[in-house]
Amino acid sequence: MAQFGKRRAVEGGESHFSCVVFPTALTTLNGMGDLASLLKESWSLVEEHQDKVAGYFYARIFLKYPDLRDLFPVQMDVQRSRLLGAIVTAVQTLEDPERFDEYLRALGRDHRKFHVEPEHYEVVGGALIESMRAFAGEEWSIEYDQAWADAYAVIASKMLAGADADPNPPYWYGEVVAHERRSRDIAVFTVLPLQTLEYRAGQYLSLECPRYQPRLWRVYSPANAPRRDNTLDFHVRAVGAGWVSSALVRRMQVGDMVKLAAPMGSMTLDRRSTRDAVFVAGGTGLAPIKSLLEELTRYNRTRWVHVFFGAQTREDLYDLADLNRLAARYPWLSVVTACSDDPTFPGEQGYISDVVAKYGPWKEHDFFVSGSGRMVKATLKRLAELQVPSVRIKYDSFTD
Ligand SMILES: Cc1cc2nc3c(=O)[nH]c(=O)nc-3n(C[C@H](O)[C@H](O)[C@H](O)COP(=O)(O)OP(=O)(O)OC[C@H]3O[C@@H](n4cnc5c(N)ncnc54)[C@H](O)[C@@H]3O)c2cc1C
Ligand code: HEM
Numbered sequence: 001m002a003q004f005g006k007r008r009a010v011e012g013g014e015s016h017f018s019c020v021v022f023p024t025a026l027t028t029l030n031g032m033g034d035l036a037s038l039l040k041e042s043w044s045l046v047e048e049h050q051d052k053v054a055g056y057f058y059a060r061i062f063l064k065y066p067d068l069r070d071l072f073p074v075q076m077d078v079q080r081s082r083l084l085g086a087i088v089t090a091v092q093t094l095e096d097p098e099r100f101d102e103y104l105r106a107l108g109r110d111h112r113k114f115h116v117e118p119e120h121y122e123v124v125g126g127a128l129i130e131s132m133r134a135f136a137g138e139e140w141s142i143e144y145d146q147a148w149a150d151a152y153a154v155i156a157s158k159m160l161a162g163a164d165a166d167p168n169p170p171y172w173y174g175e176v177v178a179h180e181r182r183s184r185d186i187a188v189f190t191v192l193p194l195q196t197l198e199y200r201a202g203q204y205l206s207l208e209c210p211r212y213q214p215r216l217w218r219v220y221s222p223a224n225a226p227r228r229d230n231t232l233d234f235h236v237r238a239v240g241a242g243w244v245s246s247a248l249v250r251r252m253q254v255g256d257m258v259k260l261a262a263p264m265g266s267m268t269l270d271r272r273s274t275r276d277a278v279f280v281a282g283g284t285g286l287a288p289i290k291s292l293l294e295e296l297t298r299y300n301r302t303r304w305v306h307v308f309f310g311a312q313t314r315e316d317l318y319d320l321a322d323l324n325r326l327a328a329r330y331p332w333l334s335v336v337t338a339c340s341d342d343p344t345f346p347g348e349q350g351y352i353s354d355v356v357a358k359y360g361p362w363k364e365h366d367f368f369v370s371g372s373g374r375m376v377k378a379t380l381k382r383l384a385e386l387q388v389p390s391v392r393i394k395y396d397s398f399t400d
Pocket of ligand 2: 073
């Protein structure tokens, strides 16, 4: 497996990593504070030229290694800064590499779906430093070079270790076996993976639909607990100008093939917990909640479970019939619905975050929250006001 060496010198503007054994913790390189401040200081030299740095970064990679262009989405204009931005964020937040160990290992496992090979890390690391150096001007120093090389190498080695240790395939093929439009913007569809795909209720998976949006991966949460027949239901909402979601909702058909990868996420049930539970879902944020509910139906006898399901209009409460069927069947389950933009809706009026607060008290409950970034943020704020301990809250935010 490739390992990255410390950059020894700046020669003629070309970055090259010598392949010597690399330290595995930043603490062995520099004082952590020193390294962090070097990274921040140097990034501030190029920050205002981010777009140009990104353009240069990709140009360096594709010029030197044209084959790597095939790993990236066709529409590089919209996607342009995804990788560079991600690396810069990862490097800059790396104050404590061990804290991010599991995340970086998972990221490395996940990168196999992009067809990333170990040798590509060196190429990308080199292009990263060359691009920053090109735009920083004379203030760039050899210490900055070293700091980025060191930090990047720690991240890369963790990602590579994660990729190397994963016994699973980089992705699974699956066939769409059902597809139903539930509203103008929402579809519910079912995928049958061609090989067994293990995941836990509440997790999410990456999905690519090569027929309509090749090489664009997005994450979606299966809406069912693992089944014997392996099938996975997805609830997808087409967002504004969204590339992938609109294809999944409006174009995808039964018989289409998708790729699925890397189950991730920790919004899972703790079977040892005896606390009652509250599930708060906004729109298609219902998907992982439904998966968790399905798991509970398999073993729960003792916990009261309350579901709060909110959307703008009643049309967006696209799966209410099924939810009501579950509530009718399981006496421990109750469902409260709310619309924020439908004055004649007979359930609760307003944002679901506010509606939850009208019920309660909730201080002793486990919470699971899922939906758009705005909805999740508002709900977490409300729960903090209600003094729900944050350790009892698990959440997935669909947007940053
Ligand atoms: C952990 C996790 C689980 C998820 N599970 C689901 C799921 O089960 N069902 C589901 O429908 N989605 C889910 N998502 C969201 C999904 O991953 C995509 O982000 C979403 O489908 C948009 O992708 P796109 O390619 O269509 O949009 P992009 O082309 O990526 O974005 C286009 C534009 O839309 C904006 N945008 C992106 N997402 C949203 C949004 N949710 N609301 C409003 N504007 C947005 C972007 O900022 C951008 O301006 C999940 C996200 C995460 C992080
Ligand atoms: C330190 C090393 C790296 C880090 C921290 C990193 C991080 C990331 C992150 C967080 C994403 C977004 C993931 C997503 O949206 O699902 C991403 C996307 C991607 N990465 Fe990496 N990456 C690294 C190295 C590499 C390398 C070496 C390659 C090989 C060329 C690569 C290729 C890609 C591709 C093709 C994408 C998808 C781009 C897109 O959709 O626009 N990455 N990376």
